[in-house]
Amino acid sequence: MILKLDAISKSYKDKEALRDFSATLKEGVYGLLGQNGAGKTTLINVITGILNPDEGKVFFNDVDVKKMGVDFVSKIGYLPQFPQFYKNFEALEFLRYICAIKDVPEKTGEKRIKELLEMVNLSDVADKKIGTFSGGMRQRLGIAQAMVNDPEILILDEPTAGLDPKERIRFRNLISKFSKDRIVLLATHIVSDVEYIANEVILLQKGILIKQDKPMSLIDEMRGKVWEVKVDTANNQEFLDKFSISNIVFNEGHYSIRVVSEQKPVEGASSISPNLEDVFLHYCETGDGK
Numbered sequence: 001m002i003l004k005l006d007a008i009s010k011s012y013k014d015k016e017a018l019r020d021f022s023a024t025l026k027e028g029v030y031g032l033l034g035q036n037g038a039g040k041t042t043l044i045n046v047i048t049g050i051l052n053p054d055e056g057k058v059f060f061n062d063v064d065v066k067k068m069g070v071d072f073v074s075k076i077g078y079l080p081q082f083p084q085f086y087k088n089f090e091a092l093e094f095l096r097y098i099c100a101i102k103d104v105p106e107k108t109g110e111k112r113i114k115e116l117l118e119m120v121n122l123s124d125v126a127d128k129k130i131g132t133f134s135g136g137m138r139q140r141l142g143i144a145q146a147m148v149n150d151p152e153i154l155i156l157d158e159p160t161a162g163l164d165p166k167e168r169i170r171f172r173n174l175i176s177k178f179s180k181d182r183i184v185l186l187a188t189h190i191v192s193d194v195e196y197i198a199n200e201v202i203l204l205q206k207g208i209l210i211k212q213d214k215p216m217s218l219i220d221e222m223r224g225k226v227w228e229v230k231v232d233t234a235n236n237q238e239f240l241d242k243f244s245i246s247n248i249v250f251n252e253g254h255y256s257i258r259v260v261s262e263q264k265p266v267e268g269a270s271s272i273s274p275n276l277e278d279v280f281l282h283y284c285e286t287g288d289g290k
């Protein structure tokens, strides 16, 4: 299974959201990482056919998806960034409705709905109206509806918005299991969402593909570029402004500042092991797309 994004460009009037974006996705989990405005949602909208690109094409197994039409759409499961629900629907009713829209046979659908409600921990509230759900519960229902047709390609835009830490772990496990023999694309600006589950990370900055690689390879490239600096006060604005800071921790009377820098930032800084957060900061920190 191959999803090929070939030289995609898209602008909104004079705002360029994607420029000559190319990537090839095979079975596995892909983390699409970029800051707010980097172009993640635009890319997803192009893949799902919601938006037409100005340039470029999307191919599934070497066939132009525009030529596949509904055949391609039926292979996709999609959670938008801001999913809308009918508040008067009960969760179960809503999932049945999505099954009907997606042409899932009734028997298959009922089985799938039951499994998914279990997986997203909503079985107990299946007969409750969505209007009474918390943000996290709605998000989990959104994840379930995206998977109801057992899609070959699952695309989730900011999937963990509103989920508590326990639910995030549950979500990761669900995706890890689901991704076998499927393409899963997770768009987020939260690095920890994809750190442990992505086979590959796609870094997007201002509509341009910066990197596509395995998380470990990206982390390895950062060796020697991440430093720990201990200072008595973190109010050293000049220092904070001058360097890319990935974390500040107060510990035993001093601040430990995690700095991403090609060179040793100050005398006394010690080199430490990089992580994916550092990678993101290094490549994407100025990527607000504005």
Ligand SMILES: Nc1ncnc2c1ncn2[C@@H]1O[C@H](COP(=O)(O)OP(=O)(O)OP(=O)(O)O)[C@@H](O)[C@H]1O
Pocket: 012, 013, 015, 016, 017, 034, 035, 036, 037, 038, 039, 040, 041, 042, 043, 081, 189, 288, 289, 290
């Ligand atoms: N309908 C639109 N009209 C004009 N500009 C738009 C439109 N949609 C998006 N943009 C702009 O295009 C750029 C990319 O936006 P996009 O929503 O794809 O980014 P994103 O990475 O998904 O951001 P976020 O994480 O905030 O959702 C941004 O600068 C955004 O302001």
